Amino acid sequence: MPNVIEREIKIRILSPPLRLLRESLRAVAVYIGAEEQLDYYFDNEHRQLTSSDRALRLRISNARTELTYKGPKENSLVKSRLEATTAVSDAKAIVTILESIGYRPILKVRKFRENYSYEGATVSLDEVEGLGEFLEIEQNDINEEELLTLTNKLITVLNIKGAREKRSYAELMASMASDGLSFE
Template sequence: MIEVEVKAHAPDLSNVASKLKVIGAKWIKEEYQEDIYFNAPHKDFAKTDEALRVRKVHYDGTKKTFITYKGAKLDELSKTRVEIEMGVEDPLRAGAIFENLGFRAVATVKKHRTIYSLDDLIITLDRVKGAGNFVEIEKDNEEGEDYQEVLNHIFAVYRKLGIREGFERRSYLEILGIH
C-alpha cells in the first residue's frame, strides 16, 4: 500500500483544531504513541530512507501494538511511501525478535496525537516530545489511484487551515537529530 502524507510544523495546535471544526472535520480520538525505531544489520535505514518501528498505542484504556515498515519516499514534495503495518500482541517480544535477528533499537519517539477525519483523509495533530507540534494529513492510496490528485487534495485542505509554509519531509527521527 502507498501512504500519501504531508506534514507541517504547527506551533498553535488549538488554532488548527478550531479551523478543523470549521471545515467539517470530525474528531476521532486522542492517543499516546511510543515508537521504537530499529536499524538493520545489513543496511543503514537512515541512508536508504526506510524505517522499521514497533509502535505502542494507548487510548481510552486500550493498548495496541503495531510493527510498521516504511519504504523510501517517492517524491521530493511529500512523505509518500510504501507502508506495511500489522498488529502484534507483545511489543517486548516483537522488539526481541528484531534484536535477535541483528536489528538494533536506535531511538524512541513519544507523541500525543489527536486524530480527525475529513472526507477520505486522516488529519492528526501531533505533540512530539523534543520536536514540537505538527499537523499530518494522509490517505492510504487506493490501487490505481493517482497519488498526485491525493496530494493536491491534501494541500487544498492545508490552505483551508491557513497553512501555506512549514512543510516537513523529514521524519520525527530526523527532526530529533537521530539517524
C-alpha cells in the same frame, strides 16, 4: 494491513495556536480520537536500514501495538513510500526477536496525536516531544495531485501558517538520537 503506498503531507505548524487550530479542525472534520504514541525505531549496527532510507518501527499506543516496515521514499511531490504493518500482541517478545537477529532500538519518538477524518483523508494533529506541533494529511488511495489539492484546501480553511516537511519524525530527531536506547 496489506502493503500500501503511504502518501502523506506534513506541515510544521507556526500558527494559529494549537488550541485555536483544534477548535477550527473540529468544526470542519470528524474527530476520530486521540492517543499517545511511543515509536521505537530499530536498525542493525551498520545502520543498513537508515542508510538506505528505510525504517523498522515498533509503535506502542493506547489502543494497539504494531510493527511497521517503511521502504525508501519515492521521488515525488508528497512523501510516498511502501509501508507494511502488522499487529503485535507482545511488544517485549518482538523486541527480543529483533535483538536476537541483530536489530536494536536506535531512536525513540513520543507524540500525542489527535486523528480526524476530512474528505476521506486522515488528518493528524501531532504534538511531538522535542520537535513541536505538526499537521499530517494522509490519503493512500488518491494520487499526489489530489492530495496536494486537498491539503491546500485544508490549510486555507484552517488558516494555517507553517512549512511543509518531507522528513519523518525519526529523521527530524536523528540528531538528538543516541545509541544504547533501552526498550521500556
